[in-house]
Amino acid sequence: MHATNRDISESDLEEFQKEYGKSKIERVVARAVQKNGIAATSEDYEAQKNLVRVFSLELETGKASNQKNSGRCWLFATLNTMRQQYAVKYKVKDFELSENYNSFYDRLEKANHFYESVITTASLPFSNRTVKNLFDFPDDDGGQWANSAALVEKYGVVPKAAMPETFNSEKTSEVSEVLARKLRKDGVSLRKLIAEGKTDKMLETTKKGFLAEIYRILVYAFGEPPVNFDFEYRNDDKQYFNDRNITPKEFFEKYFEWDFADYVCLSNAPDHKLNELYELPSQGYIHTGLQVTFANTMIDSLKTATIAQLKDGEAVWFGSDVGKDSNRKLGVLSAKLYKKSELFDIDLNLSKSDRLRTGDGTVSHAMAIVGVDIVEGTPIKWKVENSWGDKYGEKGYFIMSDDWFEQHVYEVIVKKQYLNENDGKILSKQAIKMDPWDSLA
CATH class of the missing domain: 3.90.70.10 (Cysteine proteinases)
Incomplete structure (x- = not known):
């Protein structure tokens, strides 16, 4: 049953004010946030220490492109x-x-x-x-x-x-x-x-x-x-x-020796049922061309297929939520980069599934993976070619931690030959039609 008093009362405000004033450190933190902003105050210097821009596997690439003030990242x-x-x-x-x-x-x-x-x-x-x-x-x-x-x-x-x-x-x-x-x-x-x-x-x-x-x-x-x-x-x-x-x-x-039919979109969208094939008809605007489909699977499948394609000398298109846990100027993508929960002493964590279903997480940007650092068989960090010109990151190239890949990468485009047996079977399933406002749209 909903409470009778649905508005914030004066006594509520008094209680909030009283609770806030208990700790002197809160006022110190407040001054830091007010002066520098949330991101800068919560940024963790320690998170950048292991993100050295050296990769055990790295493709030869050229000058970064620049989409400027447009939303054409997917095409770039x-x-x-x-x-x-x-x-x-x-x-x-x-x-x-x-x-x-x-x-x-x-x-x-x-x-x-x-x-x-x-x-x-x-x-x-x-x-x-x-x-x-x-x-x-x-x-x-x-x-x-x-x-x-x-x-x-x-x-x-x-x-x-x-x-x-x-x-x-x-x-x-x-x-x-x-x-x-x-x-x-x-x-x-x-x-x-x-x-x-x-x-x-x-x-x-x-x-x-x-x-x-x-x-x-x-x-x-x-x-x-x-x-x-x-x-x-x-x-x-x-x-x-x-x-x-x-x-x-x-x-x-x-x-170009390129056959788009050889490729598939592997997605990791845990708000959808895994091991299913999904289709987004509302965005397949060329009726005779490839339609927008997603083979939804575990995040490790995305990583494994990406590494296999990189080893064969080919970059990998991927879709992610680039605005989360990222420093645009430095070109750093790390799930540990900001400690906002610690800053406010409030648990602000949402699961990947809950971020998608609530709109907190979106596929906001597409880039290309052009390198990876593998230590004892495990990927540690990834090299990313962005399309924001050479003023950001290292001449336009970003570094992505493996935990950021897990949390904020939602899809990769890889050749079907790199799929494991389970993911290959997804492609033969009847596609589930998604609404135009789906979280992957």
Whole structure:
């Protein structure tokens, strides 16, 4: 039974004030927190002592890329793993693919998916949770690994020089605002046409007209994607090469030995049942491409498969909650970095499962694992290639403790050949459909 008095009373406040004033040390701590902030005051110097940036297994990598003020980490991480293969094979250390090129088609495909979803759900009221979610997030620059895979397979890739960044690709807030308003307005119009009983042909014509306008907005913001281009480069041995009038799909097929169907997303989301396959239909916006699926398993499976792929010379895409227990400037990810529970003398710990189910934990950022330090068969720390430029960490590279991997890494993209027998069996299961607002979304 709920207490009768539901508000904070004056006597409650007096009790709180009296309780706080008992210890002088609390006032000392309060002054430190007020002056320096919670993170700085709770940071544990001891946690950094063993995070030496030396790794027993380390891939050869180039200059860190920079997504700047955009949410394209998922795409940067994918293209960074791909460019690592290219750089080794063709001896071009600091080669970079154009994220702007694939971002253009990402936003166009999301717009089409939005229109199709509006048509599918037109009979449902705006108060329906699925419809509300659809109009709340009509088109942004976030995404999943499977989205980047589908984009590359459909549209290919180009070098950064063939479609360089623009103001809007590096700072996406303005174009995202315009796209969101445009799509919501178009969505209302499509629902109205369906309510009036218009034909499927008219709906299709209307949708294509809307998409043509979206295309124009994207060209203004990002530039027009090249249909073909000339590829010129000089490798690290100073040898000159050129490939004239090549298309983006030809470029991908010629220069990359890459089959996205060989890969799988292993997830460790303990708020979901383990040893099950999950699918997120709401984010699979290219219907003929790879869909967003997760083979949910134990965290040790993610580590083992990651190490196996690194040993074969290939970087690993991973999704994590980068804002937790991290120092952005130093480039340190450690579950022991901050002692906030000790600072406030309050237990602030939540299990990984509870963090996901309550929204405290999210898959907020994607990066690439490019190294690991293994001591007596056990991983101790990991080397991470981020996409925040070279001003953070060690020239853009972060160090991740193994306990941070356990607590805050939720998914890795690895080749199926590295899965153990149990995890391989998950792939043959019927996928469980997840809602658009699922914790892994």
